[in-house]
Amino acid sequence: MNHALSLRIGPATFRIGSTWRRPVEALVALYADYPAPVDGVADFTVRLEPAGPFRRWLRPSIFITGDHGLADAAPMSLAHGLLAAEMGMNLQMALGWRRHLLLHASSVEKDGRALVMTGESGSGKSTLAAQLGERGWRLMGDEFALLDLDTGAVFPFPRLVSLKNRAIDVLAAETPQRRMGPLLAGTAKGDIRHLVPNRDAIGRMGEGAKPALLLFPRFGHAADVRAVGQGEVFMRLTQASTNYVALGEPGFAALTRFVADVPARAIDFPSGDEAVALVERLWKECG
Amino acid sequence: MSARGLVRALRDPDVVTALDAGGWNGLIAMARAERLVGTLALRIGDRRVPDAVRQILDDARLDAEREARQALWEADRATEALAGIDVPVLLLKGTAYAAAGLRAGQGRFIGDLDILVPREAMEQVEHALLRAGWEWVKDDPYDDAYYRQWMHELPPMIHAGRDRMIDVHHSILPLTARQAPDMAAMIADAVPIAKGLYMLSPEDRICHAAAHLLADGDLAGGLRNLWDIVCLLDGIDPSALEARAARHGLAAHVGQARRLAAALYGEGARLSFWDRIVAARLLARDGWGRERRKPLRFAFSVRSHWLRMPPGLLARHLFTKWRKGHRPV
Known part of the structure; x- marks a missing residue:
């Protein structure tokens, strides 16, 4: 995807991709002290994508998904992109973590x-x-x-x-x-x-x-x-x-x-x- | 990146040992999106992979084992519920493969429980399931009437306590489809799995899988369905399969399924122009697990409606759904 970041939180690793720059920039700043995944391989992929065909530019809104997603998840404003990324990671853990x-x-x-x-x-x-x-x-x-x-x-x-x-x-x-x-x-x-x-x-x-x-x-x-x-x-x-x-x-x-x-x-x-x-x-x- | 990398890894798992981190991330995301990650984990087996990958594959294998356990329990519950009405329970798709220990069931994601019963027994089956704790999922009277009049199955039911869905089929294709499979023959030639449990004959399993992949639906999950076909083709006599497919009016679909199976997962095959379009649709997935080729996907979605019913009926159906607020995209 256009903008991406990988990071590790506790035992879990994430690869976060975003259509927009801003959510990833916000993540990079706040997760600066967190380590990268060992081997570079992530447990989960998170995607922040436009919620509809025109929602990249026009009233930009984010659909949160990834390896695991909810089809009826409510779209979020791009202004809340950092929260969207957090929710995306939580979603992967909640639905996919087995260890x-x-x-x-x-x-x-x-x-x-x-x-x-x-x-x-x-x-x-x-x-x-x-x-x-x-x-x-x-x-x-x-x-x-x-x-x-x-x-x-x-x-x-x-x-x-x-x-x-x-x-x-x-x-x-x-x-x-x-x-x-x-x-x-x-x-x-x-x-x-x-x-x-x-x-x-x-x-x-x-x-x-x-x-x-x-x-x-x-x-x-x-x-x-x-x-x-x-x-x-x-x-x-x-x-x-x-x-x-x-x-x-x-x-x-x-x-x-x-x-x-x-x-x-x-x-x-x-x-x-x-x-x-x-x-x-x-x-x-x-x- | 298209899903070609996933297809190659399933065909020849040795190629994964050469993957770098980016390659692994893409392969895993695609395999999860296509619901093939359990199958991939079993195909890779004990080959040398990075530790992080090993953990992901181990998780996928355990998930697949749980899927199979749950699916078999659900089949057991349905058999119990139908024991009183003397209708043989014929398992379809994933649950059948898992119950019979077929290669197609290894690591397979199994969603709903699909069973096939004779059409004249549908009402009895419906009442027996309702008595045993299943309930309707859809509360729209139009949807209900639509299923009963035109579809090859009852409206979906869910078990109130276990939260698992059951689809009760009387045919493998909608009544409105252009092909009319010989369901009496399919049921008559079913083979036993265990006491009171049956599945389709080996040739009919392929006819069903090919019909499901190519004569019905929009090819969502198609790479998984095609992998099923590859596994089901093991040890099949081609002339017996051809005869059986012709009997069900599915010769063209079974032929195309075999070509696609050979082209994507096997030794290769000569593909027609139309085969290539279907293959492009099957591979329309990128290394982030995203759907690609939106126009092609949309075209196949339109086609799926077209296949299911004649134009006049389709127009009426789409208009009714549109009035109820349903939008295709």
């Missing part, structure tokens, strides 16, 4: 042990992981946690953190400007700004950790901690996994082990600072 059990979850690491946080979009898991990543934890990822099928370890997928709406100002206040991407205003999910993970997160993207605590965060409620039964944890994680069915028995075994070994809590919090304090307390307790 780990993929959990729709954020994760951070400290002292070789991982904290995994899962929840719907808007639960605060992304923001919380990003904040912890700026406060002494290693950010492993804000979107996918990769559960090793043999060892049970969690592996990182530290793509750019996608900050939405109010989370943008919260993180911009404690992160150097050079690690913040451009503001993408008025996307389908509101305003979005990307945060480049810090040097530690990128440098150790191949390094897994033993999962020690699972949290179901919920932003916007009075502070609270509740126990979650193993049956419920199992069911919620099957829903949070995009490849649980595709992996068959190994996926079941990995998830069963995770649920049996890792303590789980649901936490509510009214603000980021309180969430961080709550997480630190629970982390000490499960220590």
Whole structure:
């Protein structure tokens, strides 16, 4: 394609092609510190193509596709090309990754042990992981946690953190400007700004950790901690996994082990600072 | 770059050992787009490839194994659902190849479950499947009436619990197509796979695959369908095949399928002008997995409608669909 870039995020490699220059330029700037694929061969191809015969020039809009795609995916404005590329990579992972059990979850690491946080979009898991990543934890990822099928370890997928709406100002206040991407205003999910993970997160993207605590965060409620039964944890994680069915028995075994070994809590919090304090307390307790 | 690189790798997998990174990226993207990556992985086997490629091929092989397992389970469920009505279940295409352990099934992507039953048993089969948990996919009364009046299959059904589709055929071509295969003979000469499960005879499997590729549809997924034919042709007696194809009115299609199979995946063949156009359409894919030759693809899409029904009926059908908001591009 006219413009292209290859990069590696954690164990996965991508070849991203675009009809337009701008999305690739934005990617090159933000992914500057990420390594290229070993051997130059990518696991997945992502394509950003015109959404219709005239949509390259006239009201340019992007159709996101690649090795795996959704026929009815909504086209996106070229102004949101960076987001389109991110979504294209997520789509490949969600539909095509088979080497780990993929959990729709954020994760951070400290002292070789991982904290995994899962929840719907808007639960605060992304923001919380990003904040912890700026406060002494290693950010492993804000979107996918990769559960090793043999060892049970969690592996990182530290793509750019996608900050939405109010989370943008919260993180911009404690992160150097050079690690913040451009503001993408008025996307389908509101305003979005990307945060480049810090040097530690990128440098150790191949390094897994033993999962020690699972949290179901919920932003916007009075502070609270509740126990979650193993049956419920199992069911919620099957829903949070995009490849649980595709992996068959190994996926079941990995998830069963995770649920049996890792303590789980649901936490509510009214603000980021309180969430961080709550997480630190629970982390000490499960220590 | 056209899909010629993919075709060459399937024909002679030794060529992949000379690929550079760019060549591999293109080959994998094309193979995925044509749903041939599982087949490619098995063809390449243990040949020396870069580590990154090895992982991709291993994933593809595991996916294909799961596909086959799921497809066989689905066939098992359908057999169970139809056990009470004494209609033999005849598997078609991918599920049949996997169930019978044919070479065409190795690494093959398998989508829906396709079964063939005698036309007079259609109503019984429909009710038995509805009782066993399958439900209709389309809720448009025009689509439903269209399938029942003109097509060779029931409107698609999906199983509510397992989310898998079943297509129940009574013929291998729409009733409106120009050819009228002898379905009674196809069903009478079916061969058993396992208890209560059947598939078409070896010659009829090729007639079906050739009809599916060249007398119906717009050649989407054509490289995969042609690969099926290459595998199905193994050990076939050419004169028996010719006689059988003539009986179904498919001699020209089977002949063309054999020429294309030999030209693309075999030792080569003399191609007619029309063969070359079909081959160009089959190869219209680039190293990013993109569809190329849009005008040619569009022409084949128009042709697929033309083949399916006479002009007056086609005009009425397209007008109805257009009024409902359907646009061809």
